Amino acid sequence: MSEHFDAIIVGAGQAGPPLAGRLTAAGQRVAIVERKLIGGTCVNNGCIPTKTLVASAHAAHLARRGGEYGVATGWISVDMVKVKDRKEGIVLADRKGVEDWLEGMDGCTVVRGHARFIDPHTLRVDDRELHADRIFLNVGGRAVVPDVPGLADVDYLTNVSILELDTLPTHLVIVGGSYIALEFAQMYRRFGAAVTVVERGPRLASREDEDVSATIKEILESEGIAIILGADDVRIAKTDNGFELTPRAGADPIVGSHLLMAVGRRPNTDDLGLEAAGVQTDARGYVVVDDALKTNVDHIWAMGDCNGKGAFTHTSYNDYEIVAANLLDDDPRRVSDRITTYALYIDPPLGRAGMTVGEVRASGRKALIGTRPMTRVGRAVEKGETQGFMQVVVDAETDQILGAAILGVGGDEAIHAILDVMSAKVPYTTLSRTMHIHPTVSELIPTMLQEMTPLD
Ligand SMILES: Cc1cc2nc3c(=O)[nH]c(=O)nc-3n(C[C@H](O)[C@H](O)[C@H](O)COP(=O)(O)OP(=O)(O)OC[C@H]3O[C@@H](n4cnc5c(N)ncnc54)[C@H](O)[C@@H]3O)c2cc1C
Numbered sequence: 143m144s145e146h147f148d149a150i151i152v153g154a155g156q157a158g159p160p161l162a163g164r165l166t167a168a169g170q171r172v173a174i175v176e177r178k179l180i181g182g183t184c185v186n187n188g189c190i191p192t193k194t195l196v197a198s199a200h201a202a203h204l205a206r207r208g209g210e211y212g213v214a215t216g217w218i219s220v221d222m223v224k225v226k227d228r229k230e231g232i233v234l235a236d237r238k239g240v241e242d243w244l245e246g247m248d249g250c251t252v253v254r255g256h257a258r259f260i261d262p263h264t265l266r267v268d269d270r271e272l273h274a275d276r277i278f279l280n281v282g283g284r285a286v287v288p289d290v291p292g293l294a295d296v297d298y299l300t301n302v303s304i305l306e307l308d309t310l311p312t313h314l315v316i317v318g319g320s321y322i323a324l325e326f327a328q329m330y331r332r333f334g335a336a337v338t339v340v341e342r343g344p345r346l347a348s349r350e351d352e353d354v355s356a357t358i359k360e361i362l363e364s365e366g367i368a369i370i371l372g373a374d375d376v377r378i379a380k381t382d383n384g385f386e387l388t389p390r391a392g393a394d395p396i397v398g399s400h401l402l403m404a405v406g407r408r409p410n411t412d413d414l415g416l417e418a419a420g421v422q423t424d425a426r427g428y429v430v431v432d433d434a435l436k437t438n439v440d441h442i443w444a445m446g447d448c449n450g451k452g453a454f455t456h457t458s459y460n461d462y463e464i465v466a467a468n469l470l471d472d473d474p475r476r477v478s479d480r481i482t483t484y485a486l487y488i489d490p491p492l493g494r495a496g497m498t499v500g501e502v503r504a505s506g507r508k509a510l511i512g513t514r515p516m517t518r519v520g521r522a523v524e525k526g527e528t529q530g531f532m533q534v535v536v537d538a539e540t541d542q543i544l545g546a547a548i549l550g551v552g553g554d555e556a557i558h559a560i561l562d563v564m565s566a567k568v569p570y571t572t573l574s575r576t577m578h579i580h581p582t583v584s585e586l587i588p589t590m591l592q593e594m595t596p597l598d
Contacts, residue, residue: 220332292385318404347492508597542570
């Protein structure tokens with residue numbers, strides 16, 4: 143016999159739990175199904191553990207640089223067991239917070255297990271059959287394991303298993319040169335490991351402008367991270383103490399002790415029985431949704447990483463807000479209303495909003511560009527953290543800000559001043575004429591906007 147609910151949410155990631163909160167508050171009976179850990183990727187093996195480790199790595203880095211600030215320090219050592227304990231404590235507290243909230247939520251049933259559709263309104267979880275009027279998918283994604291010759295013969299790490307390490311690798315080799323790869327690269331270098339990043343393309347963080355990619359590379363190389371680009375034929379061979387990785391034909395092999403594969407993510411939609419519900423996916427397995435996140439099946443929605451509309455915690459949470467607004471508030475919020483924004487948490491971080499300079503150029507519109515190196519940002523100089531630069535592009539005809547990058551100390555926070563002005567759809571002069579607090583990184587944003595020149 144099947145159990146009936148008003149709504150079933152599959153996956154307790156970043157969108158599912160808050161949606162359960164809104165639906166139950168509206169008097170609905172909701173089942174939320176989770177096959178692994180409540181909180182999903184962000185809480186358990188994504189943002190929260192990595193940013194916790196980035197903070198430990200930053201502490202080690204600053205301690206080593208103590209002399210520059212007149213602070214005497216001795217030999218700096220990193221206790222990986224304590225680093226991991228700190229990370230575990232923060233992750234567990236966060237997961238428990240979401241778990242307790244869901245378990246104590248009136249009208250909400252937490253079901254543990256793997257959910258799979260058996261018909262458009264019914265999911266099977268072990269020996270239970272759950273039936274609902276509406277179904278919301280929040281199944282997230284996982285690391286891609288590429289078809290690399292020799293990979294199956296060695297023990298390799300992903301973003302999940304590397305978080306279990308409590309010892310320092312002698313030489314961590316990371317395949318991939320994007321956000322996840324770069325964050326792990328810098329943190330492990332700062333913990334004391336030798337680190338090599340092996341990227342197939344011609345530059346790191348290839349979604350960014352070339353000057354941003356080049357500066358990221360400089361920042362990482364200045365800390366002793368080896369970077370190999372153009373690794374278009376990676377091959378791996380097991381050795382007695384680890385492995386050898388050859389990045390391309392004819393290149394010298396790199397001898398490593400630990401291998402992290404960080405070459406991208408794929409959606410968890412292959413084992414959900416979507417065909418039994420008639421839900422469409424695209425060629426890469428993402429659930430196809432409209433601008434309000436509804437699938438081709440009228441009573442099924444998809445939120446978060448599994449719909450391919452975003453790959454971040456904030457996009458997943460924003461998806462929840464869009465679904466709740468449309469269903470419960472008679473408020474027609476849309477995915478296309480939001481502005482692309484994210485950060486890369488190397489140190490200094492990169493904060494991004496809107497279009498890149500390359501995208502603006504390719505669009506052919508007339509634009510103005512403003513750039514300022516962090517060496518000319520007083521707060522960065524005072525802090526002794528002057529790597530990077532900030533850049534903004536403005537539409538020369540409408541005066542709207544089109545995009546910005548702040549690669550520098552505080553860039554992940556300061557970018558919001560620009561993002562909010564973009565979101566308000568007001569001219570850039572609203573920001574360039576606002577008095578900001580001295581001394582901050584943000585105070586130079588108005589100055590940068592006052593000194594723009596035409597974009598070639
Ligand atoms: C190393 C790393 C660092 C990151 N850092 C950041 C960052 O700094 N900032 C940022 O914004 N984003 C970051 N991200 C991305 C972010 O973690 C994800 O975008 C976000 O967690 C996606 O949330 P979600 O709600 O889509 O799904 P998830 O959080 O992945 O949750 C999906 C849940 O569904 C469950 N599930 C899947 N299939 C089933 C099924 N059939 N039955 C039952 N349950 C199922 C899974 O077990 C999982 O718990 C990072 C990711 C990684 C890997």
